[in-house]
Amino acid sequence: MSLTLTGQDRPELQKAIEEIVDSGFAGVQLRVHDEQGEWVGSAGVRKLGENAKPPTDGHFRIGSTTKTFTATVVLQLVAEGKIGLDSPADDYLPRFGLDRRITVRMLLQHTSGLFNHTGEYYEDGTVVPGIPWQGQEWVDNQFHTYPPEELVRLALSKSARFEPGTDWSYSNTNYVLAKLLVEEVTGRSLAEEMRRLILRPLGLSGTVVPGTSPEIPDPHTHGYYRYEHAGQWKVVDVTRFNVSWVSAAGDMISTTEDLHTFISALMSGKLLPDSLLAEMRTPHPKSGDHRYGLGLFLQETDGGGTIFHHNGGFAGWAALMYSTPDGSKTLTASLTTGDAELDFAATAAAFQKAHQRLVKEVFRSGQAERAHEAAESAQ
Secondary structure (H helix, E strand, C coil), X not given: CCCEECCCCCHHHHHHHHHHHHCCEEEEEEEEEECCEEEEXXXXXXXXCCXXXXXXXXXXXXXXXXXXXXXXXHHHHHHCCCCCCCCEHHHCCHHHCCCCCCEHHHHHHCCCCCCCCCCEECCCCCEECCCCCCHHHHHHCCCCCCCHHXXXXXXXXXXXXXXXXXXCCCCHHHHHHHHHHHHHHHCCCHHHHHHHHHHHHHCCCCCEXXXXXXXXXXXECCCEEEEEECCEEEEEECCCCCHHHCHHHCCCEECHHHHHHHHHHHHCCCCCCHHHHHHHCCCCHHHHHHCECCCCEEEECCCCCEEEECCEEECCEEEEEEECCCCCCEEEEEEEECCCCXXXXXXXXXXXXXXXXXXXXXXXXXXXXXXXXXXXXXX
């Protein structure tokens, strides 16, 4: 049983999350498991206008961290012989008339070339919009239900970004198709398969696949969305909303403890055979600096180590999930945005800086860690 530490035991971690709040976030929950034991902490507020800190066992929306769960379910069905990883996706979903060259693998690794139903951003600055996911239009549709088939058909009505398998581009549509594929093969909802294959075996009682429900279990923090409309800045509470617009590409709710349990189990080989875990962790050459495998990013640390992760975020919410290759050291976190005067680009930049700070703090190389400890003891 791991030792649970407090903010006083790891002041550098508490300081890091407090500085993240100071940079414009409403609240942060952080959980770290490493050789020193388990550390949990929070900073900021649970809800604007109140003083209570975010609960360290609070539920939050995990955004695209969902993709690692979805990819794991698909690969578990590959292990069960129900899905062929290199079979055409069209074999399982003939109703969409998908390009026969698009394989199940290409969906999971974002090499299908399919248009991203939440919009495409091209290198030359061109933007081709998809369904609304920000601004007043998104707020007005906060409780609208988007059937997954509608999202796929929208994407298929747009030009493909490239020929299947020839390049890499992050597309939420791939994971909507993965959900539909799971449901077609099993005859059960993705939520049911998620419970059968991951949530129940690992005891992830705080993790929810909400479908079209706007609710989030207690305890939870509140997320806020700040945007400009008609020349005025507005702030709305986006704790409750229908997340069907992103579907299995980013709809799940979890806790820092459940994310730790999940990524640690996945990395240590408890959920997939070694061969499929190796496939999942192998980045596609075309993903470049993104280094994306099958539902997982690979990153080199400053000290030359390797970590795997998949973060997530959308209006009001962000999640972090990092692990060493053996699952022995993990970082899981939730960040909520508030009413700070940050536009979308500034919020994204603050999020980037925040998670880089935490990763550097937790996954410091052994040599750097010893130097840090020596410097601390010398003070």
